[in-house]
Amino acid sequence: MDTKIVLCDFFDLKHREAVIMLINAYIRDEMGGGTLLSEPKQIDLVEGLKNHPKAIVLLAESHGVFIGMLTAFENFSTFTARPMMNIHDVMVLETYRKKGVGRSLMNALIEVAEKRSCSRITLEVRTDNMPAQNLYRDLGFHALNPDMFYWRKYL
Numbered sequence: 001m002d003t004k005i006v007l008c009d010f011f012d013l014k015h016r017e018a019v020i021m022l023i024n025a026y027i028r029d030e031m032g033g034g035t036l037l038s039e040p041k042q043i044d045l046v047e048g049l050k051n052h053p054k055a056i057v058l059l060a061e062s063h064g065v066f067i068g069m070l071t072a073f074e075n076f077s078t079f080t081a082r083p084m085m086n087i088h089d090v091m092v093l094e095t096y097r098k099k100g101v102g103r104s105l106m107n108a109l110i111e112v113a114e115k116r117s118c119s120r121i122t123l124e125v126r127t128d129n130m131p132a133q134n135l136y137r138d139l140g141f142h143a144l145n146p147d148m149f150y151w152r153k154y155l
Contacts, residue, residue, distance in 0.1 A: 001062060001096070001099040001100060001101065002062055002063065003060050003061070003062050003067070003068075003099075003100070003101055003104050004060070004061045004062070005058050005059070005060055005061075005104050005105060005108040006058070006059050006061060007056070007057070007058060007059075008049070008057035008058065008059050008069075010046060010049065010050035010057075014066075015059060015066075016046045018059055018066035018069070019045065019046055019049065019057065019059075019069065020037070020042045020045065020046065021066065022059075022066060022068070022069040022091060022093070023037065023045060023069070023089070023091075024036050024037060025091065025093055025094075026069075026089060026091040029091070029094070031126060031129055031132075032091075049071070052073070054073050054074040054075070055071065055072075055073055056070075056071070056072045056073070056074065056085075056109065056112055057069065057070070057071050058070040058071075058072075058105055058108050058109060058112075060092065060096075060101045060104060060105055062096070062101075067092060067093045067096040067101055068090075068091060068092035068093065068096065068101045068102065068105055069089065069090075069091055069105070070087065070089065070090045070091075070105040070106070070108070070109055071087075071088045071089040072085050072086060072087045072088060072109055072112075072121075073085070073086050073088060074116060074118070077119050077120065080119035080120070082117060082118065082119040083116055083117060083118045083119070084118050084119055084120050084121070084122065085109065085112070085113040085116075085118045085120070085121045085122070086121070086122045086123065087106075087109065087121060087122070087123035088123075090102055090105060090106065090123075090132070092105075097131070098131075102132070102135055103135060103138075103139070106135065106136075106139055107139075109121070110139070121141075123136065123141065124150050
């Protein structure tokens, strides 16, 4: 598949629209399971990502159509005293899955992290999302030992 990975330019209206369309597609998906973003939340999303100093948003494009997205944030590891990258979202539109798009997005992020001298890349994955787990394993990711819980508190 002819796929190009580009860094999101939040000053480009097509990129902004792609982020909104792709995140809403992700939310609608079985793995997303949420409520679509309202118009004000859509603006909050693109403005928040644009203004976040350590956000990385990669868009997958094929023949002029945006088909996938990866969002990540650079952080700092106190254990390695170096930057680290945390992947927050990886999504590919359903009709383009199993065609290497997710792998292309992940490889592009790995390149960004290496250029920034990151010590590691972290991510969370649902226990029932076997396609994603298989991709991540194939790219050298693995579960932590001992297993860790992913906790949250809404504010």
